Amino acid sequence: MRPQENIIASDSIAYDFGTSSVYYTNAAGEPIELDDTFLVILKKDKGDGKWKIYREVSSVIVE
Numbered sequence: 001m002r003p004q005e006n007i008i009a010s011d012s013i014a015y016d017f018g019t020s021s022v023y024y025t026n027a028a029g030e031p032i033e034l035d036d037t038f039l040v041i042l043k044k045d046k047g048d049g050k051w052k053i054y055r056e057v058s059s060v061i062v063e
Helices: none
Strands: 002-008 013-025 031-044 051-060
Antiparallel strands (some): 031 051
């Protein structure tokens, strides 16, 4: 994952936006790399005060 934007929106919510790569091997045995974008929403845990992933969304365009 390559974050491009890190925003703390409030004392309990933040998000990361960026790009990442997913790899797989196709039926011909060739390695394939897919680039995608992601948005991760983080919530600060009330118990220990650490940022934890609340939701993650990604999108890949396959041509």
